[in-house]
Amino acid sequence: MKYVxxxxxxxxxxxxxxxxxxxxxxxxxLMEICGGQTHTILKFGLDRMLPKExxxxxxxxxxxxxxxxxxxxxxxxxxxxxEVIFCSFGDMLRVPGSHEDLLIVKAxxxxxRIVYSPxxxxxxxxxxxxxxxxxxxxxxxxxxPANAMAVWQSKQMKLPNFSILSAHVxxxxxxEAIFSAPGNEVQGVLAPGHVCSVMGYWEYEPLAEQYRVPIxxxxxxxxxxxxxxYMTLQELEEGRFEVKNQYARxxxxxxxxxxxxxxxxxxxxxxxxxxxxGMIPRSGxxxxxxxxxxxxxxxxxxxxxxxxxxxECIAGxxxxxxxxxxxxxxxxxxxxxxxxxxxxxxxxxxACAAYYRxxxxxxxxxxx
Amino acid sequence: MCLAIPGxxxxxxxxxxxxxxxxxxxxxIGKEVCLAYTSEAQVGDYxxxxxxxxxxxxxxxxxxxxxxxxxxVEEAAKERGExxxxxxxxxxxxxxK
Numbered sequence: 001m002k003y004v005x006x007x008x009x010x011x012x013x014x015x016x017x018x019x020x021x022x023x024x025x026x027x028x029x030l031m032e033i034c035g036g037q038t039h040t041i042l043k044f045g046l047d048r049m050l051p052k053e054x055x056x057x058x059x060x061x062x063x064x065x066x067x068x069x070x071x072x073x074x075x076x077x078x079x080x081x082x083e084v085i086f087c088s089f090g091d092m093l094r095v096p097g098s099h100e101d102l103l104i105v106k107a108x109x110x111x112x113r114i115v116y117s118p119x120x121x122x123x124x125x126x127x128x129x130x131x132x133x134x135x136x137x138x139x140x141x142x143x144x145p146a147n148a149m150a151v152w153q154s155k156q157m158k159l160p161n162f163s164i165l166s167a168h169v170x171x172x173x174x175x176e177a178i179f180s181a182p183g184n185e186v187q188g189v190l191a192p193g194h195v196c197s198v199m200g201y202w203e204y205e206p207l208a209e210q211y212r213v214p215i216x217x218x219x220x221x222x223x224x225x226x227x228x229x230y231m232t233l234q235e236l237e238e239g240r241f242e243v244k245n246q247y248a249r250x251x252x253x254x255x256x257x258x259x260x261x262x263x264x265x266x267x268x269x270x271x272x273x274x275x276x277x278g279m280i281p282r283s284g285x286x287x288x289x290x291x292x293x294x295x296x297x298x299x300x301x302x303x304x305x306x307x308x309x310x311x312e313c314i315a316g317x318x319x320x321x322x323x324x325x326x327x328x329x330x331x332x333x334x335x336x337x338x339x340x341x342x343x344x345x346x347x348x349x350x351a352c353a354a355y356y357r358x359x360x361x362x363x364x365x366x367x368x
Numbered sequence: 369m370c371l372a373i374p375g376x377x378x379x380x381x382x383x384x385x386x387x388x389x390x391x392x393x394x395x396x397i398g399k400e401v402c403l404a405y406t407s408e409a410q411v412g413d414y415x416x417x418x419x420x421x422x423x424x425x426x427x428x429x430x431x432x433x434x435x436x437x438x439x440x441v442e443e444a445a446k447e448r449g450e451x452x453x454x455x456x457x458x459x460x461x462x463x464x465k
Binding site for chain 1: 374426438
């Protein structure tokens with residue numbers, strides 16, 4: 001496939017590994033923010049090709065993993081209502097809530113549909129005026145334009161039976177929370193290429209400056225990751241801390257201004273709790289006045305509820321790069337993709353799922 | 369976080385609300401995509417698509433530059449008198465099944 005295969009060229013990747021080996025003179029800890037990057041690193045074994053001085057820790061860039069339990073519980077409550085058709089991306093269905101997940105609700109007769117795009121949910125609302133169609137709008141800035149468009153079109157069409165349960169989160173405040181946390185060990189960051197395709201990378205410049213950490217906007221293929229690592233390590237070795245753009249084929253400094261315009265029209269920034277991390281100021285999006293009629297939380301008057309999490313799950317430490325999945329006592333034993341204790345083991349972008357799937361999980365089981 | 373893949377625009381048309389939509393091919397598989405956020409993209413262009421939306425138009429020149437940048441890395445190594453030894457060449461990038 002064009003724009004994919006060229007960036008999986010083995011010889012080129014090897015040369016970057018050698019260039020990294022030649023560049024590194026001391027230990028460095030780097031964080032890739034995005035779960036998609038984590039999966040590429042583990043799937044292609046990039047972590048094992050790097051010199052031992054380079055430590056990769058995995059960031060909070062898994063939208064499924066950081067969605068607060070309260071939203072899962074609200075989703076379960078709304079999806080259980082007989083008049084509702086509840087639409088969601090597939091990986092949200094198996095994420096454990098306090099007591100149930102959406103798959104259990106579906107088994108119990110709840111009408112839950114997996115969709116590829118929020119526009120699919122919007123079309124369903126048009127086709128089924130007799131039902132309330134709710135879309136579970138989770139994700140980072142990459143997904144916000146899609147959800148903003150679905151809400152905007154619903155308003156234009158005066159569609160009375162469409163709403164979203166919005167749990168959007170933003171990357172820069174999460175990076176700042178990691179940098180400013182006591183004992184932070186992250187010295188360089190691979191920023192998420194698709195978030196930056198939408199938002200640009202100007203928001204990261206003050207972070208790199210203030211915390212003196214180089215940030216390289218990076219793509220998702222092996223060659224992208226290796227080049228992003230090489231650029232970050234070069235800066236570290238030269239004592240620089242700038243924002244660079246490895247993923248220039250898709251990202252510009254200002255980002256996609258057309259998408260940003262509709263995001264600002266429909267949403268506004270708000271404080272948001274992140275699962276496993278806690279409240280991060282101004283790190284979420286909620287529907288703005290003029291669009292709150294499309295807020296499923298209001299429409300269905302879902303009350304706040306006490307939440308419960310598995311005491312064994314250390315998802316918070318994993319999402320902040322402080323622990324790796326094999327360091328969790330439950331990893332690949334009582335926590336597996338079939339019986340997940342936490343979201344990072346469910347999501348196709350979760351670090352635990354990546355370690356389990358690409359070998360680290362199997363090793364732990366066999367070594368016990 | 370935001371899985372997105374590149375696809376080639378095959379056709380463009382507006383939906384009843386005047387929103388720019390189009391057919392995009394992903395290695396031969398065609399899908400309807402919203403092109404409202406990439407008004408500059410034309411038929412034949414490649415776009416990065418996430419959740420049914422094109423979030424950017426792929427820049428062919430920059431794509432080439434990323435691939436050519438590696439040659440610059442090699443050139444710099446040669447100038448420093450560092451060339452790849454046979455043993456260095458054989459570490460392989462393997463895709464774990």
